[in-house]
Amino acid sequence: MPLSFAFAQPAWAYVDPSVMTYTIQALAGVAVALSAVAGVAMRRTRKALLKALNIDVNRNKEVEADVCRIDPETGKPVKSETVGAAAQAPCKAPGKARDRRYAPGWKTRIPLALVTSTFFVFTLFVVAPYEIVAASAGSVFFSLNDVWQPIAVVAAAMIAALACLLSLLRGRAFNLALLLVFGIGLGCYAQALFLNGGLPPSDGHSITWNDYRRPMVVSGIVWLVLIIGPLQLSKVNRQRTQLGAAALSLALVIVQGVGVGSLFTNAATAGTSGDKAVVTEQGLYDVSSKKNVVVFVLDTYDTQFLQSTLQAAPDLLDDFKGFTWYRDSLGSMIPTRYGLSFLLHGQYPQPDEDFGTYLNQRYKRAHFLQDVQNLNFSTGIYTDTLGTQFLSDEEANSLVNSKTINVHPASNTITSWNSTLKALAKCALYRDMPWMLKPFFWFYTDEINQATNADNPDIDPANKPYIMNDAGYYNSLKQRGLTFQENDDQYDGAFRFIHMTGTHWPYNLDENGNDIGLHNANLTQQARGCMKPVQHYINQLKEMGVYDNTTIIITADHGDWYLTENPLEKVTVPYMLVKPAQSAELDSQPYKVSQAPVAAEDVLPTCIKYMGGDYSTYPGYSMDEIPEGLQRPRFFNMTLDRDAKDYKIIQYEVNGDSLDFANWKLTGVSWDVGEGSKAKGDHD
Incomplete structure (x- = not known):
């Protein structure tokens, strides 16, 4: 549903935390430097392995013993005379060998610490x-x-803090x-x-982490090598290892910096919320005090869920x-990124058109919103999945x-910047940590939006983004209540x-x-609880005396579903x-049950009918005009998923009871x- 900021179009909303933008090309620019570092590392690793395995490359070779001349007066070794063409090195006096381990001063530690700290923080808490x-x-809703x-x-x-801390050591x-x-x-x-690869989407569904044992093992091994490797190399030559780590850190900061720079030039990220349309x-x-048409879309609410919930709570309705x-109802498309916007435009993809074209x-083929405007109804659309990102800003407006x-x-x-930054840090950790640690940082896309906004009733609703939070919406309804719209006399x-x-x-x-x-x-608690704000809304309409003048449709963008490539x-x-x-x-009679075959395409003509408009040009029907037993072919489009990515849409035809x-x-x-x-990042 509605950051994968892994990071994911009930956020549009699936967040893909595994994205690493524009780094591959930039890597070519530092290939020579990295190969040199790798060559040094391989030579040093060979020496370290030979030493660890106690392998003497000079074994079984005849080597002349060192020849030293002793000063008869002092009894100390002196530089020997040249033997043949090679001069013998002076002998060391017996005793403890001098420790030649590299210990840099603070003037060296500070730049080393600064560069390495920049690489670590920049990679995890900036780039991600x-x-x-x-x-x-x-x-x-923000860019x-x-x-x-x-x-x-x-x-x-x-x-700065990390570099200072390292420099003190x-x-x-x-x-x-x-x-x-x-x-x-x-x-x-x-x-x-x-x-x-294969990272689960942040769509809120429960993840069976035992299914990801292989990537956990692979990433665990890679992480161990990358962490232990430099430490082992430092045993061979501490100075060169530290300098090599700093050089590679600087190179990778530059590489990632190029990728980050490209993000700001992308049109999709241009502009701020101050000049970008926000819901x-x-x-x-x-x-309205005159006439209302209200459509509630409760994400994923399946007819089968309602049936089972009514068994547990018969008084639900x-x-x-x-x-x-x-x-006997049928959806249009699945998942939310396709099914939700369908309830606003009513357009199916054509058999002979490219899906991207669709x-x-x-929205260009649709006329519902224009019809509503022509009927002089004020229109409020509250969702995180409008689906206008495939239009230019001018077209969307x-x-x-x-x-x-x-x-x-x-x-x-x-x-609320504090909670926003915490939520983004959690997303970054989910994306960049090894697989075995990802369960601890798993996040749900809607958490990001919810974290950004403090529950402050003093904020002007015109500047407050709509965030999907059923409990929060219910509380606000109880605290504020419904009122008649401003300039009510200007609208019908x-x-x-x-x-x-x-x-x-x-x-x-x-x-509750x-x-x-x-x-x-x-599920039963959720199915009952999410109906509470709808129930309260209905009771408010009754108290205001406009219930009889209000058409209400309560539906879902899609029913129960699951990721599958089949x-x-x-x-x-x-x-x-x-x-x-x-x-x-x-309006005083209890609800009744109908077996009339309805579909998502019937929502828009039903709305237009009860606004007083002409709905004959719409492909569907007004639902109250559909008789039970009507033989009506209905169509449904299912999205197939592979590795958490859409790859194909397949069409079903349903003839008869949709529950069979x-x-x-x-x-x-x-x-x-x-x-x-x-x-x-599209909502699922």
């Missing part, structure tokens, strides 16, 4: 978060230009600490560049008077942002589209909608609850997903 943020443009300065300031302080302690810092930095660099909370707690539960054209009251540039979007109604976490992993809600911490809840093995069916604007008598997998058939239509089809 920079690349994660840049790669997560679709799942976080690299918003956060680079605080990160740089903190990193500079860390470098002397002799063996200095050598050990210096080379450990260098080795760990080198391990982080190698991990991000070579060893993160804000403006209008989130407002409704008691407050949902006047609703119809369409049990991503660029889907023209087709989507300008049609809303809440998607616009905002200022001071990050209100209000359209609100609210994307919530729903039953997406990881579960953190109890049955309270946040009890990630992974501390079960066709589906079970159904995935988002739930669908609908209450049209109707009489008070109908026997009714699901592959059509043979598919689309290859190119590298650019999924922006890194």
